[in-house]
Amino acid sequence: MGQIQLNQVTKSFGDVQVIPPLDLTIEDGEFCVFVGPSGCGKSTLLRLIAGLEDVSSGHIAINGKDATMTPPAKRGLAMVFQSYALYPHMTVRKNIAFPMKMAGMSEDEQKRRIDAAATALNLTDYLDRKPGQLSGGQRQRVAIGRSIVREPDAFLFDEPLSNLDAALRVGMRLEISELHERLQTTMIYVTHDQVEAMTMADKIVVLRSGYIEQVGSPLDLYHAPRNKFVAGFIGSPKMNLIEGPEAAKHEAHTIGIRPEHIDVSKTEGTWKGVVGVAEHLGSDTFIHVHDTGLADMITVRIIGDIEAKHGDTVYLTPQLDQMHRFDDKGLRIA
Amino acid sequence: MATQHSRSAARLMMAPAVFLLLVWMLVPLSLTLIFSFKKFLPLRGDQIESGWDWVTFFPSLDWVGFANYGRFVSSSAFWPAVSTTLILVGGVLIVTVVFGILLAILLNQPMWGQGFVRILVIAPFFVMPTVSALVWKNMFMDPNNGLFSHLWRFFGAEPISFLSEAAMPSIILIVSWQWLPFATLILLTAIQSLDGEQLEAAEMDGAPVLKRFWYIILPHLGRAITIVILIQTIFLLAIFAEIFVTTGGAFGTRTLSYLIFQRVLESQNVGLGSAGGVYAIILANIVAIFLMRIVGKNLDA
Ligand SMILES: Nc1ncnc2c1ncn2[C@@H]1O[C@H](COP(=O)(O)OP(=O)(O)OP(=O)(O)O)[C@@H](O)[C@H]1O
Ligand SMILES: [Mg+2]
Numbered sequence: 001m002g003q004i005q006l007n008q009v010t011k012s013f014g015d016v017q018v019i020p021p022l023d024l025t026i027e028d029g030e031f032c033v034f035v036g037p038s039g040c041g042k043s044t045l046l047r048l049i050a051g052l053e054d055v056s057s058g059h060i061a062i063n064g065k066d067a068t069m070t071p072p073a074k075r076g077l078a079m080v081f082q083s084y085a086l087y088p089h090m091t092v093r094k095n096i097a098f099p100m101k102m103a104g105m106s107e108d109e110q111k112r113r114i115d116a117a118a119t120a121l122n123l124t125d126y127l128d129r130k131p132g133q134l135s136g137g138q139r140q141r142v143a144i145g146r147s148i149v150r151e152p153d154a155f156l157f158d159e160p161l162s163n164l165d166a167a168l169r170v171g172m173r174l175e176i177s178e179l180h181e182r183l184q185t186t187m188i189y190v191t192h193d194q195v196e197a198m199t200m201a202d203k204i205v206v207l208r209s210g211y212i213e214q215v216g217s218p219l220d221l222y223h224a225p226r227n228k229f230v231a232g233f234i235g236s237p238k239m240n241l242i243e244g245p246e247a248a249k250h251e252a253h254t255i256g257i258r259p260e261h262i263d264v265s266k267t268e269g270t271w272k273g274v275v276g277v278a279e280h281l282g283s284d285t286f287i288h289v290h291d292t293g294l295a296d297m298i299t300v301r302i303i304g305d306i307e308a309k310h311g312d313t314v315y316l317t318p319q320l321d322q323m324h325r326f327d328d329k330g331l332r333i334a
Numbered sequence: 335m336a337t338q339h340s341r342s343a344a345r346l347m348m349a350p351a352v353f354l355l356l357v358w359m360l361v362p363l364s365l366t367l368i369f370s371f372k373k374f375l376p377l378r379g380d381q382i383e384s385g386w387d388w389v390t391f392f393p394s395l396d397w398v399g400f401a402n403y404g405r406f407v408s409s410s411a412f413w414p415a416v417s418t419t420l421i422l423v424g425g426v427l428i429v430t431v432v433f434g435i436l437l438a439i440l441l442n443q444p445m446w447g448q449g450f451v452r453i454l455v456i457a458p459f460f461v462m463p464t465v466s467a468l469v470w471k472n473m474f475m476d477p478n479n480g481l482f483s484h485l486w487r488f489f490g491a492e493p494i495s496f497l498s499e500a501a502m503p504s505i506i507l508i509v510s511w512q513w514l515p516f517a518t519l520i521l522l523t524a525i526q527s528l529d530g531e532q533l534e535a536a537e538m539d540g541a542p543v544l545k546r547f548w549y550i551i552l553p554h555l556g557r558a559i560t561i562v563i564l565i566q567t568i569f570l571l572a573i574f575a576e577i578f579v580t581t582g583g584a585f586g587t588r589t590l591s592y593l594i595f596q597r598v599l600e601s602q603n604v605g606l607g608s609a610g611g612v613y614a615i616i617l618a619n620i621v622a623i624f625l626m627r628i629v630g631k632n633l634d635a
Contacts, residue, residue, distance in 0.1 A: 052534050073540040085535035089553040098549070099539035146539070 001063050002076075002153035002186030003028045004049060009058035011044055011210075018044050019210040021058065026154075026188060026203070031180050033197040034190045035233070036207035042190040045207070046156050049188065050079050063153065073102075078147035079156040082163065084139045086131040092142050093127040099150045117145040121175075137168045144179070154186035161196065173200060194234055198222070206230050228330040231256045237286055237301065239324070242294045252325035252333055259286065259301035261322035264308075269315025273298060278308045289314060370608035373398045395605075402609035411593055416617065418502070419589040423570045423621070425506040426513060427563055433510075434517030434562065435555065439547075441518070442525045452522075459515040463575040470508045471497060471580050501585035508576050513569075517562045524558035525551065563625060571618050590614050 004026040011019040018041050026032045034042045047053045049060060051072035059068045067075055078099075086095050096117060100110045118124045121141040131139055140160060147155055157176070161169045177200050180187050191197055197204050198218045206213040206221065206229075214226040218234075225231035231239045239256045247255045263269070264287065273292035278285060285306050289298045300316060308314065325333040372395040406412060441452055458466065474481050475496040483493035496504045528551065536546045572591050581587045583596065591614060598607030 050538060052537070072534075072538045073542075077538070079535065079538050081531045081535060083529065083531050085529065085531035087532060087536070087550060087553075089556070098536070098541075102540035102545065146535075150539075 001028055003063055004154060004186065004188070005061040005064075006049070007059040007061065009048060009060060010056045011041075011048055011053065012056045017056075017210070019048070022210070022212060024205065024212065024215070026186060029184045029186055031177075031187045031189065031200055031202045032205060033201035033203070034188065034205050034207060035192060035194055035197040036213075037233075038192060039209075040207045041210040042192070042207055043158055044210075046079075046158055046188060046190050050077055050156050051075050052079075076153040077156055078150055078152035078154075079158070080140075080143045080147055080160045082159045084131075084143040084163075086139060086142055086146075088131050091128050091130055092123060092134070092145075095131065095142055096145045096149055099146060103150070113149045114145075117149050120148075120179075121145050136164050137172060140164065140172060141175075144176070148179070148183070152185070154188060157187065157189040159190055159192070161191075162193075169196075176200065195236060198234070204234075206233060224332065225256075225324065226332055228254060228256070228326050231324055231326070231332075237299045240295060240298050241326075242298075244294070246294050247325075250323065250325055253328040254326040254330070256324035256326065257318045258322065259299040260303075261319045262298070262300045263317045263319065264300055264302055264306065265315045265317065266312075267315065269317040271298070271316040271318075273314060273316060275308050275310060275312045275314055277310070280305060287314070289316060292316070366608045366611045369604055370402050370612050371397055371399065372605050373401075374604040374608075376602055376604060398605065402605045403612075406597070406606055406609045406613060411588060412613075414586070415588050415590045415593040418586060419571065419591070419617070420621075421502060422506060422509070422573060422587075422589055423567055425502075426509045426570055427566060429506065429510040430513045430517040430566065431559055431562060433514055434521045435552075435559075437514070437518045438521035438525050439551070441522055455518055456515045458512055459519075461512070463512060464579055466512055467508055467576040467579045470504075470511070475504055497580050498585050501581050501587045505576055505580060505587055508580070509570065509573060512576075513566055516566070520558050520562050521555060524555050528554050564622070567621060567625060568618070571614070571621065590617060 006022055006024045008021045008023060009019060010017060010021050022045075034045060036042055044053065048055055051067075051070060055068060059066055061067060062070075062075055062077075087098065090098065093114060096114050097110050100113065105113075114127070115124075118127055121144060123138070123141055123145060126134060126138060126142075131142065134142065140163075143160070160176070161172050164172060173196060176187075176189075180200075189196075189200060201218055203215065204218055204221055205215050208229055213233075214221060214230045216224075221230060221234045225234060225239075228241060232241065235258055237259045239258045240262075241254055241256050243254050247253060271292045271294060273289035276288040276290045276297065278287045282305070283303070285302045285304070285308065287300045287302065287306075287308050289300060290296070292298055298316060327333055374395050437455060441448070441455065445451070461469075472480070477483055477493055477495040480493075480496075482496065486493040494500065532550055532554075533546055536550050541549060573589060574591050574595065577583055577587050577589060577592050578595075583589075583592045588596075590610065594607050594610040594614065597603050597610055
């Protein structure tokens, strides 16, 4: 069980309202990701759910019961912090045992759960070390271990991977996804990395300055962004947004076309431009095209490799059925 | 961490300071050692006929072997002085560390007028020991007009003469008052360096306030507490002014340093006093080693 419901929740620090009235339901067993630019209130929202901050108004219900005034320890949630927040003077074993010790669990049961968690997280060899003697990825696993032994109703993660290097991040991303598959426990995961959001989430919540811009599955957000902000935020490289006469041709204020939905030719096409930088990744090539008269730069993604170098003239043809249209308020035109 | 070259350069540049320090410490130390083996009673005029000693730049005096050491220990005042010293140091350490931690936690809370309160707490450290002891003696602990006597009378109790009837606790109180700011300040900076997320994690892990203090804050303060204890011990072993102006060593407040003072100045026996000084050095080392054993493991964590 781990259903979480926010009802007209707001949060202000002094005069500044960081979270305007907000409604959100996270279903039991769901992997829900909060994404948004820095400072949009993701951490604040997570801390409100955890109970580490008091709501200014509104209600939070966990498993259908009002938990607005419940202290953090009683909410049945576990949190993994960005800095890991391990207890530096305790060994890994003691760190993992701490929540069970606080709950007054028997020594045998503690030991059984520590061993289970250590095996699952590959920590068996490190149980007697202090956190200071571990690598970033190992510390992260200890922090996760400390949260799973309590068997909480839901896990809260605040940018847990942002201190890791790129390779480790991909590995830990998979481990967390696998953990979710295995435990089937609700997870709320904060990140500003849209790749993490797309790959891990059942449901993505896109936030901008405290407002929910859109809630939906990763593919919903990819195929049908509700507005220009979501369109630009989800997807990598970013969607090309084009205004002016070209957009008017399609009866829109702005048209959006993703880099992977543009065909490139050296001889003919709808738009003509000059290659600026071409990024060859091997599997894909990103070409940044200038001087099209449409926007500063149009990014195109081509599967595989292509002969394209600085200064070449290319022709671009958008796939019309993949084009997104937005009105003058930035909202999607169906 | 450094190359051969930079190490020798560092040694060269440190040499003058090391030399100065050695001279600074070695000269008084060796003079004390030399005098402790001599018969030196300046008021008896025994140096006048004995000529000049070019090693110590003092009158040549008779070597008496370990006679001074024997006399100092066999004096009936010696062991009581040692235990008084230890009680004073221990008492002040306990009071300053316990209240230092409480005050540091209090001062770390966001509150109105925080900066001003912090300055108030530090203030006693700037008062000279002699002055503060006199203020305590005359303003608070005076049996007739002291504030404590008024307080006692207000509650209908018979005021006591603190500095004679409860001399040790009174002196511990005075010295603690002076050293509390030091302990508080060091512990406050240590508390401020505690990662708030650790406390939040402990809160989510189900630890109530007191357990958070015991399992998170106190271990975090371990190193700072060690430093407070070691530094204070060094200074507290030499406490003098507070005893001089309050009890003058009476009522069981004669510490080792006070005993040495009495031997050297009141009985004008420099040799005997020097022997006491050497004992004081030995005692300080025993205490330091003992403390290092108990708390020192925090230092290399
Ligand atoms: N304790 C606080 N007092 C005042 N303002 C705060 C406090 N905590 C957060 N804020 C403000 O609330 C806003 C949202 O902060 P929050 O930490 O939730 O952002 P975030 O989305 O997590 O950003 P990031 O991706 O950088 O972590 C920010 O503008 C921040 O300045
Ligand atoms: Mg954040």
